[in-house]
Amino acid sequence: MIPEEISFVQCGLGPIGLELVQQAFDRENLRLVGAVDISPEFTGQDVGAILPEQKLTGIPVTANLKETLKETRPRVLVHATVSSFRKAYPQLLEAVQTGSAVVSTCEELSYPWQASPDLSDSLDRAAKYHNVAVLGTGVNPGFLMDALVLTLTGVSKKVETIAVHRIIDASKRRLSFQEKIGVGLDIATFKERVKGKTLGHKGFHESIHMVADGLGWRLDRVTQRIEPVVAETSFRSPACSIKKGDVIGLRQEGCGYSRKERKIVLKFEAYLNAENPCDRIRLEGTPPLVLEIPGGVPGDTATASIVLNAIPRILMCPPGLITMRDLPLIHWRA
Amino acid sequence: MIPEEISFVQCGLGPIGLELVQQAFDRENLRLVGAVDISPEFTGQDVGAILPEQKLTGIPVTANLKETLKETRPRVLVHATVSSFRKAYPQLLEAVQTGSAVVSTCEELSYPWQASPDLSDSLDRAAKYHNVAVLGTGVNPGFLMDALVLTLTGVSKKVETIAVHRIIDASKRRLSFQEKIGVGLDIATFKERVKGKTLGHKGFHESIHMVADGLGWRLDRVTQRIEPVVAETSFRSPACSIKKGDVIGLRQEGCGYSRKERKIVLKFEAYLNAENPCDRIRLEGTPPLVLEIPGGVPGDTATASIVLNAIPRILMCPPGLITMRDLPLIHWRA
Numbered sequence: 131m132i133p134e135e136i137s138f139v140q141c142g143l144g145p146i147g148l149e150l151v152q153q154a155f156d157r158e159n160l161r162l163v164g165a166v167d168i169s170p171e172f173t174g175q176d177v178g179a180i181l182p183e184q185k186l187t188g189i190p191v192t193a194n195l196k197e198t199l200k201e202t203r204p205r206v207l208v209h210a211t212v213s214s215f216r217k218a219y220p221q222l223l224e225a226v227q228t229g230s231a232v233v234s235t236c237e238e239l240s241y242p243w244q245a246s247p248d249l250s251d252s253l254d255r256a257a258k259y260h261n262v263a264v265l266g267t268g269v270n271p272g273f274l275m276d277a278l279v280l281t282l283t284g285v286s287k288k289v290e291t292i293a294v295h296r297i298i299d300a301s302k303r304r305l306s307f308q309e310k311i312g313v314g315l316d317i318a319t320f321k322e323r324v325k326g327k328t329l330g331h332k333g334f335h336e337s338i339h340m341v342a343d344g345l346g347w348r349l350d351r352v353t354q355r356i357e358p359v360v361a362e363t364s365f366r367s368p369a370c371s372i373k374k375g376d377v378i379g380l381r382q383e384g385c386g387y388s389r390k391e392r393k394i395v396l397k398f399e400a401y402l403n404a405e406n407p408c409d410r411i412r413l414e415g416t417p418p419l420v421l422e423i424p425g426g427v428p429g430d431t432a433t434a435s436i437v438l439n440a441i442p443r444i445l446m447c448p449p450g451l452i453t454m455r456d457l458p459l460i461h462w463r464a
Numbered sequence: 465m466i467p468e469e470i471s472f473v474q475c476g477l478g479p480i481g482l483e484l485v486q487q488a489f490d491r492e493n494l495r496l497v498g499a500v501d502i503s504p505e506f507t508g509q510d511v512g513a514i515l516p517e518q519k520l521t522g523i524p525v526t527a528n529l530k531e532t533l534k535e536t537r538p539r540v541l542v543h544a545t546v547s548s549f550r551k552a553y554p555q556l557l558e559a560v561q562t563g564s565a566v567v568s569t570c571e572e573l574s575y576p577w578q579a580s581p582d583l584s585d586s587l588d589r590a591a592k593y594h595n596v597a598v599l600g601t602g603v604n605p606g607f608l609m610d611a612l613v614l615t616l617t618g619v620s621k622k623v624e625t626i627a628v629h630r631i632i633d634a635s636k637r638r639l640s641f642q643e644k645i646g647v648g649l650d651i652a653t654f655k656e657r658v659k660g661k662t663l664g665h666k667g668f669h670e671s672i673h674m675v676a677d678g679l680g681w682r683l684d685r686v687t688q689r690i691e692p693v694v695a696e697t698s699f700r701s702p703a704c705s706i707k708k709g710d711v712i713g714l715r716q717e718g719c720g721y722s723r724k725e726r727k728i729v730l731k732f733e734a735y736l737n738a739e740n741p742c743d744r745i746r747l748e749g750t751p752p753l754v755l756e757i758p759g760g761v762p763g764d765t766a767t768a769s770i771v772l773n774a775i776p777r778i779l780m781c782p783p784g785l786i787t788m789r790d791l792p793l794i795h796w797r798a
Contacts, residue, residue: 156621269619273619277793280793280795281611281615281793281794283773283796284773284793284795284796285603285769285773286769286796287766287768287796288490288796289798344797345796346798416765417761417762417765419757419761420757420758420759421755421756421757422757423753424754425754427619431750431751435620436618436619439617440618454793455792455793457793458791458792458793459611459614459615459618459789460615460618461615461617461679462618462622462679463679463680464623464679464681
């Protein structure tokens with residue numbers, strides 16, 4: 131049975147972490163018992179004082195996850211720190227070892243078995259030993275380009291190829307998102323940062339492998355490329371002034387190939403003033419099917435929502451390192 | 465573990481049943497071992513000879529489900545006979561008692577707990593005792609107006625109301641579907657048949673309660689009404705000639721109310737030459753979300769597909785009477 135009130139510690143107080151705390155306040159079944167972040171300027175502050183809509187909680191931010199977990203013994207760690215599974219691993223293990231289930235926005239955790247089999251296996255064993263479940267999810271990866279795609283194939287007689295297209299008008303998104311897609315950079319810097327892997331959407335590999343494994347497709351190659359979108363004229367955005375030729379965002383494409391055939395194509399376009407923002411899934415097969423979400427699912431708030439909506443499910447499911455593919459459907463609950 | 469090849473008996477050889485057998489032939493993991501139907505003209509015939517694309521199987525149709533189950537001991541009974549849970553119950557129980565799991569298109573089985581708690585409880589106990597799972601599913605109920613709706617709420621911070629709209633161009637559907645929506649009737653006969661509950665889409669109550677229970681909404685009233693759509697001019701359809709004023713299909717609406725507020729509205733429109741066929745889910749809340757499937761999911765083939773796609777899942781899940789809400793996501797697999 132799930133307790134009426136589920137205690138949780140929030141680890142990571144970036145934009146998503148703060149959104150998670152904010153949304154959790156509106157949920158009767160969730161009770162924040164601790165907050166952790168490594169930024170020195172947060173340490174000791176009331177976590178509620180950091181929120182956009184300030185609300186004092188009596189819960190000071192600490193920099194020590196282990197201590198906080200030991201003191202508060204939460205049912206769940208809500209984790210929103212890094213994209214890299216390897217970097218997140220010690221934090222995840224800490225939670226598991228104190229008996230907390232974990233829901234994390236760590237992109238590489240959404241389907242970690244393919245890229246990090248050893249680390250996955252190790253975390254899976256620890257989670258099983260301590261009888262808790264660990265899940266990585268979010269709007270993307272975790273929903274739009276993987277779980278929702280698999281869901282749509284549920285009514286298919288045969289699936290030949292899959293294309294998913296997400297178009298985001300970045301001018302409507304937070305500044306740190308705009309930075310993540312290179313807004314304001316010149317092309318040379320953009321290309322450098324693509325090489326350094328500090329730009330762009332994270333999670334294509336995970337989404338592609340989750341879908342391919344689900345459908346029983348053996349992929350022999352997964353590719354990815356990122357191109358800048360540049361301004362055709364100069365203009366002023368709320369955050370900065372853009373000169374003609376400056377980067378205003380990116381186009382990113384990931385492909386999963388099987389015997390030279392493009393079986394899965396994921397496209398992510400995010401730039402200032404992109405027209406007709408939309409999420410679109412196209413299945414070629416029998417029958418051909420198109421699913422559209424006009425306007426698109428909003429990124430940050432939806433990621434926080436699906437993380438919180440997943441909490442009751444991971445408290446009911448068998449222990450271990452699980453993915454969205456293994457869980458009963460996650461839905462909102464009043 | 466799921467066996468590599470799953471044996472099944474097909475019970476019910478109406479249009480959906482035949483589609484199920486036909487689709488199963490294309491799936492390597494499924495092996496038909498028996499076929500049952502009460503129509504005397506089928507008895508003794510090779511089931512493959514009844515299919516639109518004839519293909520001899522060596523499996524004769526029998527009229528006796530119990531005998532066939534005992535002789536063939538299938539892993540799964542695929543059941544497509546009636547909409548009424550009460551009428552299907554003896555057949556379902558027969559399967560459970562011979563140790564077969566069941567996937568059924570019986571509309572009332574898709575979420576039976578609300579309308580038939582005693583019968584549900586009884587079937588649930590039998591299924592648990594015999595260590596098999598029983599599931600009712602299909603494209604609708606089972607997917608479009610319930611499971612897919614719940615899935616979409618997974619990225620919601622708050623859901624206020626839900627509207628689902630399915631528009632079907634009935635001229636593209638089989639004759640027995642056209643009969644089910646009253647094509648060719650005069651209005652008086654249409655109204656009589658609505659009273660006698662022999663017309664219209666089945667499953668609104670089940671979809672509404674599955675969604676409401678999932679979201680934690682307490683409904684105090686569920687209503688339903690069916691109106692005819694009549695021909696504005698005379699014309700000839702492939703099946704019959706339509707006079708001005710004849711029924712060419714229907715509009716059906718189901719509502720779930722909580723404290724006088726319409727929380728869930730399901731609309732089903734199906735008539736000859738309906739324009740812009742589409743499935744559309746609209747969530748009012750935070751954020752508001754719209755999901756569209758232009759053209760709509762085709763009914764019969766998709767129902768057969770989701771039933772077959774569900775088979776591996778129900779062989780893995782805990783025993784009992786389960787619903788789409790409880791299962792890990794159902795997807796196609798090569």
